[in-house]
Amino acid sequence: MSESVNNDKPSVPSAPNESNKKFKLATTKLLKASQKYSAYGILAFAGLHLTSTVILPPISFNVANKAFMVGRSVYQSELGEFFLVYLSFGIHILSGFLLRMFRLYWSYKDSNKLKFPKVSTVSKSGFVLTFLTSMHFLATRVSPTKALGDSSLISLEYMAYCLNVDRIPTSIALVLLTTVFATHAMYGATYYFKIPKPKQYLTIVAAGLATLAASALAKHEPATGWLAEQFELAHSWLPKTLSGSA
Template sequence: MDSRSLRATPSQETLISLMQLDPLPIADTEKDLPPLPEDSNEDEKATARSIGSTHARTTSLGLSGSNHGSIYYLTRIQRYSTYALSIFTTIHLANTSIIPLITRSVPASESYLLLAREIYQTPLTEPLFVALPIAAHIAAGVALRFVRRNQNLHRYGGATPAVLPQKSASNSGAPTTKFSPWPPVSLISLSGYGFALGLGAHVFMNRLLPLHMDGDSSNIGLAYVAHGFARHPLTAYAAYTGLIGLACGHMVWGWAKWIGLAPLAGWKADLKSLGSTNHRAEDVRRRKRRRRIWLWVNGTAVVASIVWAAGGLGVVARGGRMSGWVGKVYDDLYAAVGQ
């Protein structure tokens, strides 16, 4: 046997190939990433030091000693805030769309809206069941992106062994994949950001502006919205169509995610997210099931949008201008924002 083969040393190419990494940011998950190997010893020591005092610090909420990270709690804040928002949205949908669709009249629907305001627009219920859940939902979603970004940077960025090989490869002219620590933005998140902007404009026009101009918003109702459609129909139709579409798409797909349907839905023929069974018949069945779920979720969003638009755009938007001093109040409000 050649003695040189026994004294062979690893080549530089082998070392570089073992050090090469092509990381992909972790998709949305409720679990924190496990600790890195170099962090394991420190974590074990910290756990051993704190194990004696863990039970003493346990509160009635049972948060300590649960080993849950920030992603776990932020995800639950985002989820549980949707419960209050769903109740409010159902009441609001009934008063701004379904009831006008039944009565076919804006004045006849105003009394039902006034009754609903006694539920969600009191000094106690409005901040507690409307403003706080909305703020918590948006803040938790944004915070989740930053937490996942920090985890990706901790694992793949900074002083990882693959930095030098990637730099050398890029200097040699070979194509490299640029790593972004930010997690991928899903369509649910995109629709949520758009919905948040539209909702902010809606709240400003219907709640904050009247409070600032008149010190009260008791005169603001369906007639105020109809007055705006009569003044600027193109702007109003475009704004409310976008708001309804984003709202229904985000809420329906969001609930599909909470109940576990969104990860199973997809129109693409591949099964990357679910894996292949290596059996053609089973793979075909799973593809069909994914497409059926996709159609059901999107169909639900479309139906919800149509119902909301039927009453909101089909009845309320055609209510016409208000006359008298109420119409003058509405004109002043819209003129304040250049409408």
């Protein structure tokens, strides 16, 4: 009886599978790079903005307000606003969203089951920060522009006015925005730049600084006369629009 010989050759991955794998790796690499490098623009903006709105107010209102005006001249200039705000934030948010959607799709393709990727601290804080930043932009950029024609009057005087009119909601918004941004930035740096995991007390420090800033701004004598009227128009436009009474 003749001995059977197994002439089967080792299976070789098909060209389409190799192509899909390369596409997956290239896409992931591109989206991660987009998130990483767009963060530089966001950090530049945040450095200018948070210095004047969070760090300096407890020290000196006048110095903080001057720093705010200098920073605003940079990130609200034609090029500054495009690169530091619209482009940086847009790329960062969009690349993060696409990365999560691609991972969900590839997970489904590999296992034929819909498995949602694990939501990390940096992702959770990113979702919350996107919402808070959008509301902040509406309140301090869109609302004044719609009500007054532009946002040139928006300064720390306006923040002080808002804190005097709606102290608790405005204080909570300032503390939340600062704390969530600090959390997202620290954990993002850990992920992309391989620095040690941040200590929890750093988040508490960020919240404490924002609380001190809110307290200092609330103590500043609010604007009166014509300026107060303009601030009221800017401050009330968004709630009136959302309620349909504008």
